[in-house]
Amino acid sequence: MPVYKAPVDDTLFILNDVLGFERYNNLAGFSDASSDIIEAVLQEGGKFAEEVLFPLNQVGDREGCERLPDGQVKTPTGFKQAFEQYREGGWLGLAADPEYGGQGLPYALHTAVGEFMSSANMALMMYPGLTQGAIAAIQVHGSDEQKQAYLPKMIEGTWTGTMNLTEPHCGTDLGMLRTKAVPKGDGSYKISGQKIFISAGEHDMAENIVHLVLARIEGAPEGTKGISLFIVPKFKLNAAGEPGEKNGVSCGSIEEKMGIHGNSTCVMNYDEAEGYLVGTENRGLNAMFVMMNEARLAVGLQGHAIAEVAYQNAANYARERIQGRALSGAKAPEKKADPIIVHPDVRRTLMTIRAFNEAGRALLLWTALKSDIAHRSDDEKEKQAADDVLGLMTPIIKGVLTDKGFDHAVAAQQMYGGHGYIEEWGMSQFVRDARIAMIYEGANGIQALDLVGRKLGLNGGRAVMAFFKEVEDFCAENRENEKLSFFTKHLKKGLGDLQASTMWFMQNAMAKPDNAGAGSTDYMHLFGLVALGYMWAQMAKAASEKLAAGANGQSTYLENKLITAKFYMEKVMPETALRRARIETGADSMMELAAEAF
Ligand SMILES: Cc1cc2nc3c(=O)[nH]c(=O)nc-3n(C[C@H](O)[C@H](O)[C@H](O)COP(=O)(O)OP(=O)(O)OC[C@H]3O[C@@H](n4cnc5c(N)ncnc54)[C@H](O)[C@@H]3O)c2cc1C
Secondary structure, eight states: OOOOOOOOOHHHHIIIIISSSGGTTTTTTTTTHHHHHHHHHHHHHHHHIIIIGGGGHHHHHHOOOOEEEESSSSSEEEHHHHHHHHHHHHOOOTTSSSTOOOOOOOOOHHHHHHHHHHOOOOHHHHHHHHHHHHHHHHHHOOOHHHHHHHHHHHHHEEEOOOOOBBTBBSSGGGGOOOOEEEESSSSSSSEEEEEEHHHHEOOOSSSEEEEEEEETTTOOOGGGBEEEEEESSSSHHHHTEEEEEEEEEEEEEEEOOOOTTTOOOOEEEEEEEEEESSSSSBBHHHHHHHHHHHHHHHHHHHHOOOOOOHHHHHHHHHHOOOSOOEEEESSSSSSOOBBBGHHHHHHHHHHHHHHHHHHHHHHHHHHHOOOOOHHOOOOOOHHHHHHHHHHHHHHHHHHHHHHHHHHHHHHHTTTGGGGGGGGGHHHHHHHHHHHHHHTTOOOOOHHHHIIIIIIITTGGGHHHHHOOOHHHHHHHHTTTTTHHHHHHHHHHHHHHHHHHHHHHHHHSSSSHHHHHHHHHHHHHHHHHHHHHHHHHHHHHHHHHHHTTTTTOOOHHHHHHHHHHHHHHIIIIHHHHHHHHHHHHHHHHHHHHHHHGGG
16 A cells, blocks of 8 residues: 655755745735744644545545536545545635635745645645636636635635636647637626536536636637636526526536546536636736646646655665665675665665655745745835746746656656556556646646747846856855855756856757757756756755754754755756757757658
8 A cells, every 4th residue: 555644844844944934924924824833734734635635545546537427527435525624624725815715824835735735646636726726817817806706715615616728629729729708798708619628627526616718709819819718607606696507518528547537637518608708808818827827836746746655655665675685785684685775776766756856845845935925025126036936937847847757756666666567556546647747737848948938038038047146146155165065066067057058049049949949848857957956955055054053853854865965966967968968969850850751
């Protein structure tokens, strides 16, 4: 049976010692998040993840969702009750706006708890996950009336939300979408069309489902400039604001898929369903981007979360499974063989996953804190700088942490040999569940293009230049420190490869855009390596300082941090040179072959 333990201590180290959470007391909601509260919330969230969500993970995988003849969808055994407990615990509204019933606590805290819960049961957590995105879109672009009508129930978790973009013929290229909106003359619209792959599209866990739907108003321009966003509730609201008459939206079928079986992925049919415009006509994609950006970070978190639970199981197994003897002589002579954790190649695998996971957690929390600053600070300059980091890091977190999430779920599965291929151990589910995170919310190739094609040049490269300067300053400030110079040396080298590759794009991609497309995935990973390296350098600094100050009973934990930091710098960071070399050879050998030759 698989196991899971929420990494509460590591999260506390990052929030308190690396990010210095108490310094942000001036931000709204942060003064309510004293270190005691933070610890209590993490402990409670961890316990809920371990004891309620995780035991249902394999159940959800085995049973999947079922569409009943009347179009209702039944979720796996126990999901409804677990979601009820989640709702009662107020988890959905942890960081939501108090004006609509949220608790207003930091988004970084919500992210930390979100990791535990997604590790424990990614499929179940997608129901509230999609709701969070819908809340964000309504909050930013909805009218006051819409906010009052929908947000309190969604923040409470009584109603859930969905995101309806994809159609059979259009996924990445939303400009081709055909779902139609016809004005009814009373301010509402008749929405008709078919959406596919809609996560949490229909289920039995909420009283109402608030679909956010992209559609084209009759006569609107072709392409992305003619798309609008609509709220289409499953049940229309009656005069009292409660779910009333059933709307013209239904689940046609649920997809049979590779993983996340516990989440209902639906074909949704809209037959003149009543919809209400969100924001301005033809600016729907802009409004949906609020939801997509939120969702991209959440999907990056999923990749990381699955790598964490897969790692924990692989590490346990490697300590227990005995096969072969250590190259340096028997380590368990009383046994017939040594545990496989003695073998360097097993160590290489486990250390690699661990090094990415711990830095991934720091990157997610660092970025979530930037989101808090961007949304809650009163200082315009600070807000803008934080928003720049958030925008820059979104495709990196989505693309890198989900590519690595899948790679590392496979690597963890490999630790089990043949047993990893057998369903009972749970490793196969982690691999299958992790795979989707690379695809949805914009396939990872598209994240790489967003980074290179849009984010790099935005505002004259302001975000990327600020990031380079921050890392350079860190290296300069700490290079004379004998405990840190090792880390800053490797970080500086990686940063050099990143800066050179950025310059190469500037010189070679304008005239020949294929050079940018050809190098984009390498660049996204190169950026990820440096960003994660920066997290490691900061964690090494915090760990060294805490050790020097007496370690507070955590000396083994802190020394292990430094060992893992060293591993990252020696064994992972050198990949920046490889990525740079690939980028600088451009598109030629990639584009030469005629299409028929493939
Ligand atoms: C389980 C599941 C859940 C989902 N949940 C939702 C949901 O809740 N709501 C929703 O609206 N959608 C959802 N989706 C849809 C998902 O977001 C899309 O599948 C995804 O955006 C890709 O679209 P596509 O499948 O049409 O692939 P395509 O757009 O056909 O892309 C195919 C491949 O071509 C590449 N490609 C395409 N265009 C370019 C380009 N210009 N440059 C470089 N490469 C390119 C892509 O990266 C991809 O690898 C879900 C999908 C699945 C499988």
